[in-house]
Amino acid sequence: MRRSLHPTVWTLLALVLLLAANLALTPGFFHVGVRDGRLYGSLIDVLNHSSPVLLAALGMTLVIATKGVDLSVGSVVAISGAVAALMVTKGQAPLAQVAMVAIGVGLALGAWNGLLVSVLGIQPMVATLVLMVSGRGIAQLLTDGQIITFQDPGLASVAGGSVWGMPNPVMVAAAGLALVAVLARWTAFGTMVEAVGDNERAALLSGVPVRWIKLGAYLVAGVGSAVAGLIVCSFTKAADANNAGLYLELDAILAVVAGGTAMTGGRFTLLGTVVGALILQTLTTTILTKGVPVQWTLVVKAVAVLLVCLLQSEEFRAKVLARRAAA
């Protein structure tokens, strides 16, 4: 029997096509230079700016694999950014402390979502909608509705600094990917997530701790979003309760789905999610460098994701191929 190709292959193909188009159409897209000991260029830009989406999308992958969804990503970003900005402006807290608190906030908010979904049994979309809506309000309360700007060199270095020439956000995202990959594949957590998403009743009767597994997925999503919040506020050196991380949850979902993890739960692929996030950011960067009006970004993104999803659909490929063969 012919083995069907892994869905990530098609996502990867889409990314390669997109890069090839840029190679042909955008001069200097592949140019990578060094300035002040730091790499720069469009490719580095793509990696740098995709890091918040990627951090959020890693947890989202696990959540979606349990047949859930987390709509509160953007709100967690806003809260974590607000907390960080307050800590450096009001208390001159050192970066390590700010990071610890932000991660704590992410854990707490993730636990809230997980509790609603796994213990109280509320549908994930409704349960996380609660925090999506109220989270922005909490962030606004924290900042008194003001945009809090800061000059703290520590927090600014989260986005501004670099390690071995690579911008810090890229390194943070890479570390996040490594951690989640270890959690998912070096422990049995990933398999249990897939079992829960694929057939919850069977998983339960096989002794899988279904509630804890779901809770775990939301915790990872919460922490990822909180760290993304640090990066987002560091990029702008400001905490904006209204706009920080706005619609980031949708980008994260798009990255997961484009990467080949199905919304129906079960099998997931972290690698696919990485490629999905890179596609989204490559598109955005391409549009910016080509001078296409920014208003087009969202439409082009939507079309691209639709195409990737169609590419992954076996039925669609079969139909198109059948028509080709007939013609």
Place this chain on the structure above:
Amino acid sequence: MDGDAARSAPELLRLRGIRKEFPGVVALDGVDFTLRAGEIHSLMGENGAGKSTLIKVLTGVHQPEAGTIELQGRRIRPRSAHDAVALGISTVYQEVNLVPYLTVAENFVLGREPLRRGRIDWREANRRAAEALERLDVCVDPASTLGSHSLAVQQMVAIARALDQNARVLVLDEPTSSLDAREVESLFGVMRRLREEGLGILFVSHFLDQVFAVSDRFTVLRNGRLVGELPAAETTRLRLVSLMLGREVDEQSLSRRPDPAPGAPPMLEVRDLGRRGAVEGVTLEVRPGETVGLAGLLGSGRTEAARLLFGADRPDRGEVRLEGRRVRIRSPRHALRLRFGFCPEDRKSAGIVPSLSVRENIALALQARRGWLRRLSPKRQRELANRFIEALGIATPDAEKAVGTLSGGNQQKVILARWLASEPRFLILDEPTRGIDVGSKAEIERLMADLRRQGLGMLFISSELEEVVRACHRVCVLRDRRQVGSLEGAGVETGEILRTIAGGGDA
């Protein structure tokens, strides 16, 4: 009109040679069914006998591969449920297929609302609904929401709706499952009245008492085949149950008895275990190396008893002792830690994890017992999977194949392997041989014999009495959600089990 008169009544509905196949199974194999005007005709059979498929063919949900349906002498071919209703065949299910948020009258006229000057005439709708319900002795405000009424009333609304659509054949599929005794009696009153008005009623229920109380005739199906059509007045409960379960006592079942029960003290003692609305009075003992059977008709509480023992549901009375110590089994996870295993009846929805591989499915319970942090290495998982693929003869190209793509018998073996890999001391097998081919059945029986010799205690549930007799040292019999008897030694034979299941004195 009583049963005798019904026999001479004209044939209303005639199904001949109905055959229906699904991928891998023949659900109906040349089944005939005749319904006369003015009779209540019960369709009997265990799970998988083909009752619901036959009803779905009749009501247009499935199209048969072969066979004919005649309604009042005219050949019909219902293409959809809607089509069947238009022809005069209406169905009322256990779960009422109406909209609970709409009013009684809105449900009554749904899809065929009376119009006046291009608008829905609600006054007329309410009047018609009230009138139709009054005919059935149901007195409710047609403007009240349907969901605010008991299920019994909702069923009456569904029946009234069916009658108003000129139903000539009324199919009642398990209508009594959620009704109390008084509601059942009033439903039967309505059914008898409709019979007198010349309607043909096809009734399905797994409560023997009810079936005998209301039916004129029975048609019995087993494994997709017709095994008999009998007038109710001349049928004993024992005869009916024998037909449903099949009673060809072959020599094999006499010669292949399990080894004598071991003399060890019981490892598991269950006393009067029960849960309201599920099952009551489950009392049994299991010794190491002993197999205890749970026998009873579908819906008698077998699966419910198994779920209580595995912690999938919590008992509200009775006690369980494991090696002399009292335990309260809180969850399947807890049961797993006590080294229990449970192959559920519902293989597809509660057993397999379809898109995970054979390897991952087999390792799942053992992994769950170890916890998520102590992952079984891929190497150990592969060894485990390959060992059981060989030992159980699982037909799969390799251990990485998704379980959902295997045949039913092989899926069942994978679930068995999952529990054997978790090294249980007590294994519950709920219908492990249902819907799988004969070869796989024999293999599973052989495997059970091996496990007995290794000292595993087992609880075995099966509708096939020969299997129970071949495998079990002791059999507990359930009827109507209550344990009614316990047989052991020479008492474990099909005739005795059948008599205990049938009960009721007329055996």
